[in-house]
Amino acid sequence: MGDAPDDRTPMIMARHLEKTYRIGTHQVHAVDRVSLAIPRGQFITIMGPSGSGKSTLLYLLGGLDHPTAGDIVINRQHLNSLSSEDLAEFRRETIGFIFQAFHLVPSMSALENVALPGIFAGLGRAEREERAYRLMHMLGLDRWVDHKPTQLSGGQQQRVAIARALFNDPPIIMADEPTGALDSQTGEHVLRLLERMARKLNKTVVVVTHDARIAGRADRVLRLRDGSIIEDTKQLPAATHETHEHETT
Amino acid sequence: MFFELARLALSNLTRNRSRLIMTVSGVIVGTTAVMVLLALTFGLQNAAESGLGASSALTEIRLYAPPAFVSREDMDNPAPILDDDTVNELRAMPGVQAVIPTLSFYGSGELVSGDYHAYAPIVGIDAALVPMLNVAIAQGELSLKSGEAIFGGQINQYFVDPEASEYEPIEVDVFAEPVVLRITSYSDNRQRDFRLRPSAMLAPGNGLYDSLLFLPLEDVMSLNEWVTGERQSRRDISYDQAIVRTTDREITQDVAEAFRDLGFYVEDAGDFIRQLNDFFTTLRLVLGSIGGIALIVAAFGIANTMSMAILERTKEIGVMKAVGARDGDVLTVFLVEAGLVGLVGGAIGVLITYGIQNVVNGALQQAAAAGENTGGGGAMFFLPIDPTRFDGQLLAIPPELPIFILVVATLVGLLAGLWPAVRASHLLPVIALRSE
Structure with a gap:
């Protein structure tokens, strides 16, 4: 994947995207006619008050939710035309998700959690665990391989989740409030990892957040209110002195 | 996966x-x-x-010739007659080991021993075929000469005293006590006694044989002549039943089916097993x-x-x-x-x-x-x-x-x-x- 030679085609494109919920007789426009294009390798944050539709937008772009109207083209794939089977493959190959609550499977060890996507990719156990171990090593999680999620701190759990998101080497990372459940120090660490994915691994990173610190370091900030984009700011890449080769907790 | x-x-x-x-x-x-x-x-x-x-019920088939009035009903498909020719044909059929034709006595056979009386169905059987009955014997030996009788395994327990006020079966030792067969003519109710000499007593527990009295075929023919007044020659005898033994219990049902197709009434353990x-x-x-x-x-x-x-x-x-x-x-x-x-x-x-x-x-x-x-x-x-x-x-x-x-x-x-x-x-x- 990620073998597209033409980097000028936007990695993520949405046109007139709408998501409407019906609550009783009331219609709520969670996402209201949103159009956007995100180029490959961009580190973009989506900000806005609670209920502004930023998470809904992220889930739509990630193929976890169906839009009421509008088109989404990701990595040249038109999501509307995908069957549920193809959509599963799309999520597996194209997107790595990171959630605020980590969403690790409590009955599995950290290594098994990281290797979970490999089961659905049809990889054998040895190959899955080898790849998962490599990712955990890269993220400084060697010591926690056999630990269950409940035995890990929030920061460690989120790094396990990040390793899981990277398992299939997807071109896009999507994160929903990745630092929301972390103290500022571990949050900073997670932020650095996200930055590194964009800068070093040329992944397109889309982060929904309240955290002004993340926004400050992103290439671009989208602001949503009532389901619509009200501001789209491009900014110079933040100072890159943060990216160490080796990181510690 | x-x-x-x-x-x-x-x-x-x-x-x-x-x-x-x-x-x-x-x-x-x-x-x-x-x-x-x-x-x-x-x-x-x-x-x-x-x-x-x-x-031995699983290899045994009972064959009945349809009664005479059935034969007359359908001229296109005459019911089969169980004569010596037919018996020989049946013997040649695949899976058939033995065919023992029998002739029933038309009257009722009353057995009398001293003061005690008993009733038993009487069948005539070719003396040469007796060994083929393939049944266990309680006493005597399996052979049959004129004037002799083979007693079913439980006939000796069927005797009662007709004078008694309550029904009470009495066991008679047919080898020790004299037993006569008393028959009654159809036309004038005359009665006649024949002295029976037991040649064998079958072992009890052989189902239908338990109550039968086997007599030589010729004896039954002459008894029938006496009660009906009609002459019957040995040459064109037609039997009313046959006991058929098959070679193997697995094919008993097939053989029974073949007999049924020929128009006979058939009873085999297969029906029962089914x-x-x-x-x-x-x-x-x-x-x-x-x-x-x-x-x-x-x-x-x-x-x-x-x-x-x-x-x-x-x-x-x-x-x-x-x-x-x-x-x-x-x-x-x-x-x-x-x-x-x-x-x-x-x-x-x-x-x-x-x-x-x-x-x-x-x-x-x-x-x-x-x-x-x-x-x-x-x-x-x-x-x-x-x-x-x-x-x-x-x-x-x-x-x-x-x-x-x-x-x-x-x-x-x-x-x-x-x-x-x-x-x-x-x-x-x-x-x-x-x-x-």
């Missing part, structure tokens, strides 16, 4: 152990109930069939259904457990889908989980049933042994059955029964888990992830 998903299901299964144990227990009770009841029907059937196998099989099939269905009720209850238990498990793991389903699980993968994981509950419960149920079989059959064997010592029902006197009849196998488990039980238990699990699993597989990831 399936193996990996199955492994996932297996690890999920052990997450809530107490719930798993309770759910599996339901399946265990259900499968044990079904299997024990089915094993009981197999045991009873074996006992019934072994009772049959003890006699009825017996039908009866036990019905019994199995009824008892299996009763046990099946417990299994249905267990199925609801599985469905409930799976619904709970899916509710608890909704977020996990969302995660699995977010990392690329197809609907089918989620379906597989939960179906395998439900099927495993059924399979494990079924396997334990099968083992328990074998245990129950050991205990029950062991007790029965002991009781049978005790019964042999005391000559009665022994320690199992409270049961209306004779434990010796079961050969210590009241519960019989044919090899395909445990396989059947395992398949059924797994299917019950799969069916019970189907609806929850389908619901889980269709969950929209965003809804699963946001559930609380």
Whole structure:
């Protein structure tokens, strides 16, 4: 994947995207006619008050939710035309998700959690665990391989989740409030990892957040209110002195 | 891929152990109930069939020539006549070992011994064919000369005193006491006595033979002439019955069918076995259904457990889908989980049933042994059955029964888990992830 030679085609494109919920007789426009294009390798944050539709937008772009109207083209794939089977493959190959609550499977060890996507990719156990171990090593999680999620701190759990998101080497990372459940120090660490994915691994990173610190370091900030984009700011890449080769907790 | 998903299901299964144990227990009770009841029907059937196998009934066919008035009814398809030519033709048919034609005495045969009287159907049989009867003898030897008679195994117990005010069977030793056959003419009610010399007494327990009195064919012909006043020549005799013995019990039904096609009335143990099989099939269905009720209850238990498990793991389903699980993968994981509950419960149920079989059959064997010592029902006197009849196998488990039980238990699990699993597989990831 990620073998597209033409980097000028936007990695993520949405046109007139709408998501409407019906609550009783009331219609709520969670996402209201949103159009956007995100180029490959961009580190973009989506900000806005609670209920502004930023998470809904992220889930739509990630193929976890169906839009009421509008088109989404990701990595040249038109999501509307995908069957549920193809959509599963799309999520597996194209997107790595990171959630605020980590969403690790409590009955599995950290290594098994990281290797979970490999089961659905049809990889054998040895190959899955080898790849998962490599990712955990890269993220400084060697010591926690056999630990269950409940035995890990929030920061460690989120790094396990990040390793899981990277398992299939997807071109896009999507994160929903990745630092929301972390103290500022571990949050900073997670932020650095996200930055590194964009800068070093040329992944397109889309982060929904309240955290002004993340926004400050992103290439671009989208602001949503009532389901619509009200501001789209491009900014110079933040100072890159943060990216160490080796990181510690 | 399936193996990996199955492994996932297996690890999920052990997450809530107490719930798993309770759910599996339901399946265990259900499968044990079904299997024990089915094993009981197999045991009873074996006992019934072994009772049959003890006699020679399984290779025996009784053939009846249709009565004369039937022969006249349909001229295009005349009913067959059982004469010597036909008998020879029947003997040449494949699978036929012996054909013993018999001629019934038309009148009623009253046996008189001193003050005691008895009645017995009398059949004439070619003396040369007597050894072919293939029956055990209690006394005497199996041969028949004019004026001689072979007594069925229980005729000696049929005598009564006609003067007595109450019916009381009296046993007569036909070898020691003189026995005469008293016959009555159709036309003028004249009576005539023939002295019978017993040549043999058959061993009791030979079914239809027990009440018969065998006389030489020529004797029966002359008795018939006397009571009817009509002459009958040995040359164009037509028999009314034949006893046919086949070469093998497996082909008895085929031979019987061939006779039926020829227009004879046929009675074979096959009919009886078929009825017996039908009866036990019905019994199995009824008892299996009763046990099946417990299994249905267990199925609801599985469905409930799976619904709970899916509710608890909704977020996990969302995660699995977010990392690329197809609907089918989620379906597989939960179906395998439900099927495993059924399979494990079924396997334990099968083992328990074998245990129950050991205990029950062991007790029965002991009781049978005790019964042999005391000559009665022994320690199992409270049961209306004779434990010796079961050969210590009241519960019989044919090899395909445990396989059947395992398949059924797994299917019950799969069916019970189907609806929850389908619901889980269709969950929209965003809804699963946001559930609380």
